[in-house]
Amino acid sequence: xxxxxxxxxxxxxxxxxxxxxxxxxxxxxxxxxxxxxxxxxxxxxxxxxxxxxxxxxxxxxxxxxxxxxxxxxxxxxxxxxxxxxxxxxxxxxxxxxxxxxxxxxxxxxxxxxxxxxxxxxxxxxxxxxxxxxxxxxxxxxxxxxxxxxxxxxxxxxxxxxxxxxxxxxxxxxxxxxxxxxxxxxxxxxxxxxxxxxxxxxxxxxxxxxxxxxxxxxxxxxxxxxxxxxxxxxxxxxxxxxxxxxxxxxxxxxxxxxxxxxxxxxxxxxxxxxxxxxxxxxxxxxxxxxxxxxxxxxxxxxxxxxxxxxxxxxxxxxxxxxxxxxxxxxxxxxxxxxxxxxxxxxxxxxxxxxxxxxxxxxxxxxxxxxxxxxxxxxxxxxxx
Numbered sequence: 001x002x003x004x005x006x007x008x009x010x011x012x013x014x015x016x017x018x019x020x021x022x023x024x025x026x027x028x029x030x031x032x033x034x035x036x037x038x039x040x041x042x043x044x045x046x047x048x049x050x051x052x053x054x055x056x057x058x059x060x061x062x063x064x065x066x067x068x069x070x071x072x073x074x075x076x077x078x079x080x081x082x083x084x085x086x087x088x089x090x091x092x093x094x095x096x097x098x099x100x101x102x103x104x105x106x107x108x109x110x111x112x113x114x115x116x117x118x119x120x121x122x123x124x125x126x127x128x129x130x131x132x133x134x135x136x137x138x139x140x141x142x143x144x145x146x147x148x149x150x151x152x153x154x155x156x157x158x159x160x161x162x163x164x165x166x167x168x169x170x171x172x173x174x175x176x177x178x179x180x181x182x183x184x185x186x187x188x189x190x191x192x193x194x195x196x197x198x199x200x201x202x203x204x205x206x207x208x209x210x211x212x213x214x215x216x217x218x219x220x221x222x223x224x225x226x227x228x229x230x231x232x233x234x235x236x237x238x239x240x241x242x243x244x245x246x247x248x249x250x251x252x253x254x255x256x257x258x259x260x261x262x263x264x265x266x267x268x269x270x271x272x273x274x275x276x277x278x279x280x281x282x283x284x285x286x287x288x289x290x291x292x293x294x295x296x297x298x299x300x301x302x303x304x305x306x307x308x309x310x311x312x313x314x315x316x317x318x319x320x321x322x323x324x325x326x327x328x329x330x331x332x333x334x335x336x337x338x339x340x341x342x343x344x345x346x347x348x349x350x351x352x353x354x355x356x357x358x359x360x361x362x363x364x365x366x367x368x369x370x371x372x373x374x375x376x377x378x379x380x381x382x383x
Contacts, residue, residue, distance in 0.1 A: 047092030125203030
């Protein structure tokens with residue numbers, strides 16, 4: 001038992017260094033509310049890695065066809081959007097390289113496309129994953145299967161700091177991970193599942209969370225899409241057909257279009273409101289202001305900067321948040337959100353956001369009314 005605990009802590013130590021190093025090396029400026037200029041589409045597997053296979057149906061071929069169709073849809077409708085593929089032919093691309101392509105090109109969105117399969121049963125339908133700690137064993141198994149591609153890479157132990165995709169203990173690291181882009185990723189994932197259900201007439205297996213390495217290493221909103229199950233006869237036929245692939249690609253495109261519209265509408269509004277504030281900021285210098293959403297504003301309306309969203313409760317003290325003394329927390333469902341500072345003026349919050357981005361690349365401005373999160377534009381109108 002002692003040996004196992006020692007192994008776990010060593011694993012956590014190494015993976016923490018790996019995560020932080022990856023983020024520091026590839027973090028891009030900007031964040032929520034940005035214009036969508038670059039999209040990276042990632043057809044899973046390829047080359048010596050066939051992915052899921054059933055008879056003559058191979059995941060690597062199906063997802064490449066869907067990915068290319070999706071890219072064509074985006075380029076035809078939005079010629080100003082730069083579409084980049086992690087692969088556009090049947091070649092093997094290491095997992096870390098896929099994320100590196102997105103980070104190097106400062107992508108605004110990362111879409112990884114896959115096909116599922118199970119050894120037994122007749123399960124069918126689509127599911128879209130965002131980064132997070134698995135909630136069920138099924139989710140863990142999907143992550144293990146997709147992460148297992150690293151076993152085909154040379155010296156993967158060094159590249160991934162000893163991460164073992166087949167060991168459940170390795171996935172403890174995802175409990176420590178804060179996903180700066182969870183909200184945006186979930187927005188896109190939800191739109192994808194809606195379009196699969198409405199447009200492509202697929203069975204909706206919902207949005208889920210799991211520990212995918214390829215999503216962990218990206219520094220932008222990211223989703224991993226499982227477009228169906230190869231082991232199901234009818235679904236396999238649909239996935240292999242030109243019509244089926246077009247329906248799936250079209251559904252993902254419609255979701256992308258919806259997501260792009262929402263994000264850019266938010267960005268447009270923020271550009272207008274950045275200079276609208278006239279009030280002085282609420283004091284942001286008092287040490288250890290660690291109260292849970294207790295308003296310091298007599299109007300009960302204020303702005304803040306969200307710096308983290310976690311699945312576990314962490315004390316909002318300076319030692320846990322890179323020396324920041326003005327952190328407070330709000331819990332919503334099973335998610336703990338952490339904010340820094342309280343301001344009357346949206347411009348002051350923007351300035352604080354710029355400072356915090358040096359520590360938290362995904363920091364973004366939020367608004368509160370009566371200690372409840374509300375859209376920033378709603379508060380600006382009231383002020």
